[in-house]
Amino acid sequence: MFSTIFPISIFLVIHFNSGFGFELKIECDAPIVLGATLNCTTWVFKEDGKTLAGGNFKYAWKDDAIPPNNRLMESGPNVDTWSVPYNSSIYTAGGYVIRVDVCEWILGMFCTYQNSAGTFFMITESLNGNLLLAQKNETRDSFVSTSDTLKTAVALKPSDKNYITKAPKVLSYWFIDCVYYGITTDLQFDYNFTKSDENHMIESLVVGDFTPLPPPTTLPPPTTSTPSTTISTTIMSSTTSKPPSSKSKRSIDNQINKDSILSAKNDSQSNNIKVWENGVLVPYNGSFPYVCNSTVITTDSHKVYGYFQKIVTTKAPISNITVSGNNWLQQGEILSLNVNCKGSEKMQFCVDYKRGLYNVTGNETCHEYDELDTCDFPIKRYLQDQHTVIIIIKNDVSKKVTSVAVTIYKVKQQAQLSVIVIPVVFGLIAVVTIVFGVAYYLQNRSRFIVEVADFDFGPKYADMEYKTFKDRLKDSIVNAFTRDPMPSSSEAPIWPPGHKYGSMT
Known part of the structure; x- marks a missing residue:
């Protein structure tokens, strides 16, 4: 042990x-x-x-x-x-x-x-959660697009959602800029903003009513009596109401009696909530806690409330993208494009180049973007072969991807017209000039013949030696005294070898 x-x-x-x-x-x-x-x-x-x-x-x-x-x-x-x-x-x-x-x-x-x-x-004391905004299955935070329907939903914490689903009745009241737009039962609300660059406040009041439902009773036949104007303190309607417009021309007097959550007997407190009635905004005579900075205090122990709000800014999405310029380039030319579009600030863009043909998927992104004050910017690039230019433009609510196919072609080098015509013309002119010149010379050559006189009347001896003027003068004097008789005319004169004359100069 x-x-x-x-x-x-x-x-x-x-x-x-x-x-x-x-x-x-x-x-x-x-x-x-x-x-x-x-x-x-x-x-x-x-x-x-x-x-x-x-x-x-x-x-x-x-x-x-x-x-x-x-x-x-x-x-x-x-x-x-x-x-x-x-x-x-x-x-x-x-x-x-x-x-x-x-x-x-x-x-x-x-x-x-x-x-x-x-x-x-x-x-x-109130429900915990937040408002979720979405457009085209994309989550929005502070910016919403003016071209798409804004889907707003109240996302409760799982513990609070499990608790409120036990309530016999759960309603959500919707307000935009303190304008009451009605009730939904699925904690969701759809709305379209039409003007860009504006701030709006979206508010939702969720009410879970744990009041036990009364036992079913047989309803009496309807009467034509005028409905009471007293505003009920109990939520009676669970029908989803669509946002009224100026064209609906509907009255919500009866709805006020159904969907008011608090009594409005004491009207001493100012209320800035309004509703659309026949296309005109009129004051709403009901009261809501929390909404539009309301000071109303909730006292019903059978109800649980949740107040949620979000401030958003409307933006116009990127649209009307136009790309101007020549996308067919001769080899060696610079690509020069100009891009224009419309949309709200703040805009960013980037340009990417894909070799060959590329099919855009819309999911393309860039590592870095350049800021744009206005959607008007050039694209200049030297490309050696075929490319696809991908242009990505985005702002806070949209992203657009545009592609431009650029084709590069080669041109066969050909001599210019002037290089061919000018030499031919001048060659013809030269030939014509020469022909006319030769013809003119042949026609007038007799005018240019010159007769040359030979003043050397004496016989020519090949063996005559060169003598100066002094020597010739001396020989002439000697010959004058010793000269032989003149030969006959039939005989050729024979001069002695010594009788030679030099140049006259």
Whole structure:
């Protein structure tokens, strides 16, 4: 016996001295409306805070409400959830703290304390949630388009939605810029804004009526008596009302008696809520809590309210995109396009280039966009081959993708007309000039013949040597005294070899 207890004691001492070996994490789906159920979950992690611990654990839950709520989970895995309702007839709205203590079972006999965790949560008097805006299945936040129907819905927290669905009657009242547009039963409302660059406030008042429904009775036949003008304090209508327009020409006097949620007998308080009646805005003689900064206090314990609002800015989407310029380019030319469009600021654009032909899907995006003050910008680019230019323009409510196919073509080099005509013309002129010149010369060549007289009447001797003028004068004097008789005319004169004359010069 001692040999069995001793090792167990040693193990327990070591285990207890190890301290907090696990880390706890706790989360609750707070805040919740008074009357709803709070759901809290805790996880047991190892020391690293990332890996869930293994083993068997004991959970002890409690809160600080009066009267308190508590729960004990004797054995469970590393995750445990506690759901605790807060009845509106017992508890009040405010802040509360919830805690959980965790210990680990050792050998199924001892539960060693490991850690504890707690969290603060709020219980509110009104429903918790927000307004969701959507156009063409796209979520909108602060900006809405003027070209599409705006679908507005009240998104309640899961705990509050589960609570209010138990009410026999749930109605939502809708207001835009303090103008009352009627009731819906599905927490949704559709509206079209027509003017851009305006701010509008959308308000919704959700009312869950827990008043028990009366037993069914047989209704008497309808009468023609004039309906009472007293405004009922109970919501009687659950029919969805469409937003009235100036062309509807309907009266809502009877509807006021049906859908007013509070009495309006005391009309001393000013009310700035209006309704459309026969195309004209008239003051509404009912009262609503929360709406348009109303100071009306709700006192009906059988009803739960939820007030939600959102301020939006209307924007005109991108439209009328036109791309001008030549998309058929000769090789070497620069692409030059100009883009124009319409739409509200603030606009951004980017340009992308895809080689070859590209089919636009509409989902194209860019890493960087350039700002536009006005939708008028050029596109210039040098392209060597066929491309598709993708132009993306967007603003706060729309995005448009446009493509332009650019074709590059080559042109065969041909000589210009002047290069051919001018040489031919001048060649013909030269030929004609030469022909006329030759003909003119042949016709008038006799005028240019010159007769040349030969003044050398003496015989010519090939062996005549050159003599100067002095020598010739000397020879002439000598020959004058020693000259032989003249030969006959039939004989050729023979001059001695020494009788030669030089040049006259």
